[in-house]
Each structure stands twice: as structure tokens, then as C-alpha cells.
Amino acid sequence: MADFGLYNVPKGAQVFTNDETNKMVTSLFEVPKYAVGISPIGEADRIVNTLRNNPFNKLLALLGKQSEASSQTTRSTTAVDYTRNLLNATLEQNRLLAEILAKDTNPIIDARSLGKGLEPVISEVQNRKQKVREKFGV
Numbered sequence: 001m002a003d004f005g006l007y008n009v010p011k012g013a014q015v016f017t018n019d020e021t022n023k024m025v026t027s028l029f030e031v032p033k034y035a036v037g038i039s040p041i042g043e044a045d046r047i048v049n050t051l052r053n054n055p056f057n058k059l060l061a062l063l064g065k066q067s068e069a070s071s072q073t074t075r076s077t078t079a080v081d082y083t084r085n086l087l088n089a090t091l092e093q094n095r096l097l098a099e100i101l102a103k104d105t106n107p108i109i110d111a112r113s114l115g116k117g118l119e120p121v122i123s124e125v126q127n128r129k130q131k132v133r134e135k136f137g138v
Contacts, residue, residue, distance in 0.1 A: 059087045 009015065016024070132138065 056090070059083065059090075
């Protein structure tokens with residue numbers, strides 16, 4: 001990009017007009033305005049419908065309804081118990097997976113254990129190099 005001033009350009013070269021140049025320069029410092037949002041029309045409704053039709057969310061809603069109903073009546077069915085148990089097991093599984101993901105993955109090895117593991121490999125390399133030196137007089 002050239003600085004401001006007059007230039008000799010080859011015949012037939014295309015240049016921007018002053019107004020076009022000013023618009024480009026000022027647009028560099030403008031913050032975009034999202035009056036109508038950044039997503040296509042109806043995108044929010046699509047996301048809400050997807051969440052509502054998610055089987056896991058349906059199970060959560062069912063468990064919530066069953067817990068409310070169980071406080072009103074003592075009747076319970078095998079299907080409701082199975083669904084509740086399945087949902088609780090899924091929630092517990094998700095909790096455990098989150099704990100595993102949050103676990104520190106940096107290994108902690110004390111120096112003595114590290115030395116015991118590395119010593120045979122280092123000795124092997126040193127012995128090999130010594131034999132080469134002796135054989136070739138290096």
C-alpha cells in the first residue's frame with residue numbers, strides 16, 4: 001500500500017477514486033453493527049426446537065414430572081422406575097466423565113524411579129559407543 005501523494009502509474013492502470021479510498025480507510029476503523037443479529041432468520045427457533053426434541057432433555061423433563069407426581073401419589077410403575085434409574089445412571093456417568101477430563105494429566109515420577117527405568121537404556125547406549133570407539137580407534 002502506497003503512502004499518500006502523487007504517483008506516476010502505467011497507462012491503463014486502475015485506481016480507486018477519492019471517495020472510494022476514503023470509504024475503505026474509514027471502514028477499517030468502524031465497528032460492525034448487528035441490528036438484525038448475525039444468524040439467519042429463524043435460526044434461534046430451530047435451535048430451541050432441536051433442544052426440545054432432544055431425547056436426553058425429554059428424559060430430564062420426564063424425571064422432573066415423575067418426581068412431582070410421586071409427591072402427590074404413591075403409585076409408581078416399572079417403566080417410570082426404569083427411566084429414572086437410566087437417567088440417574090447417565091447423569092452419574094456424565095459426572096464421572098467430567099471428572100476424568102478435569103484430571104491433571106501431568107505424570108509425577110520421583111527421581112529414583114525415573115533413574116531405575118532409564119539406567120538400562122543409557123548403559124546400553126554407552127556400552128555400544130564404547131565398543132565402536134575400541135573397534136575403530138576413535
